[in-house]
Amino acid sequence: MSEELKITHSENKEEKYIALYPQICSLIEGEKDIIANMANISAALKETFNFFWVGFYLVKGTQLVLGPFQGPVACTRIAYGKGVCGTAWEENKTIIVPDVNNFPGHIACSSLSQSEIVIPIVSNNHVVAVLDVDSESLNCFDEIDQKYLTLIVEQLNF
Numbered sequence: 001m002s003e004e005l006k007i008t009h010s011e012n013k014e015e016k017y018i019a020l021y022p023q024i025c026s027l028i029e030g031e032k033d034i035i036a037n038m039a040n041i042s043a044a045l046k047e048t049f050n051f052f053w054v055g056f057y058l059v060k061g062t063q064l065v066l067g068p069f070q071g072p073v074a075c076t077r078i079a080y081g082k083g084v085c086g087t088a089w090e091e092n093k094t095i096i097v098p099d100v101n102n103f104p105g106h107i108a109c110s111s112l113s114q115s116e117i118v119i120p121i122v123s124n125n126h127v128v129a130v131l132d133v134d135s136e137s138l139n140c141f142d143e144i145d146q147k148y149l150t151l152i153v154e155q156l157n158f
């Protein structure tokens with residue numbers, strides 16, 4: 001397994017995901033440790049897309065607790081149903097926020113973040129974590145991000 005990513009210098013987002021996805025699969029293949037795998041997924045996404053913030057929050061009781069991430073320091077705990085992350089957990093569905101200023105209850109870990117996507121991760125019919133990706137640009141995320149980020153987190157064995 002190579003620990004070096006080959007990043008496609010394409011302007012096309014889907015081409016980048018298509019090149020990245022098998023590399024993520026081989027990065028986490030054969031490694032059972034969930035923290036190690038979440039850490040490498042965060043790093044691979046950050047390195048490929050230079051997103052402002054990429055990371056995981058893990059369900060612990062009634063809260064989400066900060067897990068492996070890449071980017072500026074972030075809030076450590078989010079309650080069920082709060083913010084974009086807590087809402088994605090409560091509703092067990094991906095939430096794409098084109099402009100965080102228009103999302104009621106958005107939790108601003110950084111005022112620089114402008115748009116966001118949160119993907120719930122399900123194991124045994126329960127949300128066990130979420131993947132949160134933030135951008136400094138408005139309207140950064142769409143169904144292409146949803147499709148490939150969902151495929152990526154499905155590789156995690158909780």
Ligand code: SME
Nearest residue numbers: 074083084085106107109
């Ligand atoms: N904006 C998120 C909080 C987490 S940070 O963006 C890293 C939310 O509203 O849930």
